[in-house]
Amino acid sequence: MSLPRLGNHGKKITLGLFFCIIILVIGVSSVMSNEKSLKNSYWLVFSVDNALADIRVNGVSVFKNSEAEEASESQPIAHLLTNGKNIVTFNFLAAIAKNNTLYINDYAKKDFFMAARIDVSGENGSESIDIGYIDFNNDKYESVEKSLKHVSFNPVGSNVQVKQIGQIEKSQFITYFGQKFDSFKVDYEVNITNDNFRELRWRNASSININDPDIKKKVINKYKDLRQFISNNDGSSYVKEFYDGWDNTAYVYGLGSGDDFVKEVDARNPNKIGEGLQFNKFDYSEDEYTFEVTYDSKLVRLLPAPIAWEEYRISVQPVFYFDKDMNIHAASIVTD
Known part of the structure; x- marks a missing residue:
């Protein structure tokens, strides 16, 4: 389509x-x-392909590619975090852009993926903690235990623990142009301890x-x-x-x-x-x-x-x- x-x-x-x-x-x-x-720095590292993707930290959008461009980036997120429970949301839909037109079809799903991790550096050295990895398999989106660093999936660090909350569910993607698309979303709980957040x-x-x-x-x-x-x-x-x-x-x-x-x-x-x-x-x-x-x-x-x-x-x-x-x-x- x-x-x-x-x-x-x-x-x-x-x-x-x-x-x-x-x-x-x-x-x-x-x-x-x-x-x-703060005792540590916190960076959200993410990569997406063939996707409309919106990644939010405690409700604030850190990345949104309203034109379905491929992206691999990192963003500082310490100002969006707090000790205790934090929510990272993936909102997404397989899509591909060509000649300034969006296409949502099986071809877009073929190479779709999105993934993110948190890189923490500070008093305990440097660590990479996986948040989630979304793939399209067997005619459905799946959250899989796969690392963005191509190493063993690791959702636990010295002061950070990540777990998926619930299953992938239907949602809505709104581009920064105001266009609406049916999409999917999944939430991850990121628990952080013992830092000096406000x-x-x-x-x-x-x-x-x-x-x-x-x-x-x-x-x-x-x-x-x-x-x-x-x-x-x-x-x-x-x-x-x-x-x-x-x-x-x-x-x-x-x-x-x-x-x-x-x-x-x-x-x-x-x-x-x-x-x-x-x-x-x-x-x-x-x-x-x-x-x-x-x-x-x-x-x-x-x-x-x-x-x-x-x-x-x-x-x-x-x-x-x-x-x-x-x-x-x-x-x-x-x-x-």
Whole structure:
């Protein structure tokens, strides 16, 4: 089965990716936090082929290949983890792209696979802990005990243990263009002990019903507020909205405080994000935008990104959560 063309959204560059680059550049020169440093670094290493794949850590998308491109990458994830139970989700569907068109057929399933592991390095040396490996065999998707490193499958490390939760089940894949496809998903529980993580702000967030008009309105209005901050170059309000996330990111990478991070990325001048490009219009309609809800209905965002410049060449993609009083906050800026 062939599907509609992927669209004319152009080459997408997320602000989150820009931040990751900044993180690597400023590194050790920043002032260290007074809090205890993390004992280990944690990197998610993954590989996918012939797939639409979305890999989430505690509800936040770390990788999404909305154009079914082959990928083998690694991403730092310490800022998305906590001591105790963490959930890594594989959301996927066999697909292949040719001439800007997606195809979902038996040929796509022929070479389909996706797999991920966590590489940990620190006080106990370096370890690789397998999360999961999805293959297509005997007319169905299977989670198999196979290592991405082509060694013996190993789901246990010194302070990390992984186990699959339940079976592969039906789900929905939403591309960053807002297209919807029937898909499959499987969750893995990643238990981590004895490190100096901060508590995830959205771990105890309120679950939401995205069909509730009041919830939709709050999400839409939050995007409008952020767009207004950028249009007016209201750096104080923009920084306040994302400060907790930036402070947490700076902490886990040993970059000092959120203030150091804000200074390095010049976040107090948000209109520089898409400097020289036309700011896209945003008029919400159900035909143009799709709500993506993850993490037991605790995280939500709109796709395609309402904060974008010139056919999504650059975009800012915040994920939001609701506190117990149903006030909405930005949990993270995703890098997919």
